[in-house]
Amino acid sequence: DTEVTQTPKHLVMGMTNKKSLKCEQHMGHRAMYWYKQKAKKPPELMFVYSYEKLSINESVPSRFSPECPNSSLLNLHLHALQPEDSALYLCASSLPGTGTYNEQFFGPGTRLTVL
Amino acid sequence: DAKTTQPNSMESNEEEPVHLPCNHSTISGTDYIHWYRQLPSQGPEYVIHGLTSNVNNRMASLAIAEDRKSSTLILHRATLRDAAVYYCILRRETSGSRLTFGEGTQLTVNP
Numbered sequence: 001d002t003e004v005t006q007t008p009k010h011l012v013m014g015m016t017n018k019k020s021l022k023c024e025q026h027m028g029h030r031a032m033y034w035y036k037q038k039a040k041k042p043p044e045l046m047f048v049y050s051y052e053k054l055s056i057n058e059s060v061p062s063r064f065s066p067e068c069p070n071s072s073l074l075n076l077h078l079h080a081l082q083p084e085d086s087a088l089y090l091c092a093s094s095l096p097g098t099g100t101y102n103e104q105f106f107g108p109g110t111r112l113t114v115l
Numbered sequence: 116d117a118k119t120t121q122p123n124s125m126e127s128n129e130e131e132p133v134h135l136p137c138n139h140s141t142i143s144g145t146d147y148i149h150w151y152r153q154l155p156s157q158g159p160e161y162v163i164h165g166l167t168s169n170v171n172n173r174m175a176s177l178a179i180a181e182d183r184k185s186s187t188l189i190l191h192r193a194t195l196r197d198a199a200v201y202y203c204i205l206r207r208e209t210s211g212s213r214l215t216f217g218e219g220t221q222l223t224v225n226p
């Protein structure tokens with residue numbers, strides 16, 4: 001199974017709502033990632049988890065709160081978002097460590113719209 | 116991280132070879148060259164990577180210039196399914212898991 005699944009596929013939320021994005025993989029990968037992709041732009045790294053611990057936070061605003069409850073699951077909790085946070089949120093996983101051969105497997109993304 | 120430069124867009128005809136160029140004149144000795152592609156409405160997918168020697172896999176070939184300042188991703192017979200944005204990414208051992216995407220090349224494949 002080389003699949004990364006993400007739920008929901010689409011999400012519309014108001015600026016006062018709290019919602020969560022979910023990502024799951026069963027490839028035994030111990031590194032998991034969140035990326036944000038605006039329309040017609042490349043993905044931008046937000047967070048990296050390695051062995052369930054946060055290893056990289058690319059200065060993401062605190063209204064985005066990642067969580068890695070176990071080695072297969074990655075969540076992104078959203079609170080008090082702004083309309084400019086509307087984007088495609090991509091999850092990825094890979095073998096951990098600094099091996100540059102560790103390809104990342106991406107999910108299809110969650111399309112988020114903030115009203 | 117060193118920067119890559121790719122054409123914004125390229126066009127090809129179905130069943131013909133496609134050569135996608137990437138310039139990386141500031142590449143360092145420990146930078147690996149990775150290629151990912153993103154099909155419409157999907158997440159990126161790994162294509163190929165290399166360090167110094169040319170590489171082949173079931174999806175594509177990667178030709179790396181002798182001075183490593185440029186590389187070319189080769190799709191031997193383009194299909195309509197190969198229409199995607201292709202990203203050339205330099206990945207340094209010391210940058211760990213980080214992937215820094217550039218703007219990429221939008222490949223259009225004509226039937």
